[in-house]
Amino acid sequence: MEFVRLLLAFVLPPASVYIQFGISKHFWFNCLLTLLGFVPGVLHAIYVMASRRPGLARLP
Numbered sequence: 001m002e003f004v005r006l007l008l009a010f011v012l013p014p015a016s017v018y019i020q021f022g023i024s025k026h027f028w029f030n031c032l033l034t035l036l037g038f039v040p041g042v043l044h045a046i047y048v049m050a051s052r053r054p055g056l057a058r059l060p
Helices: 002-011 013-021 025-036 038-051
Strands: none
Touching: 002 013, 002 038, 013 025, 013 038, 025 038
């Protein structure tokens, strides 16, 4: 699953953030960054994937 999320981070960054967090502030921020420029969206998606583990992503 990690490979799929990493691949999605390069192809469609908001999708990888959505898989990890659902519709949250991280998702909307990534959508905004992707609309402003594709590279910032990719970098944010990779940062989000590296900073939190998927199983604990939805815990407060």
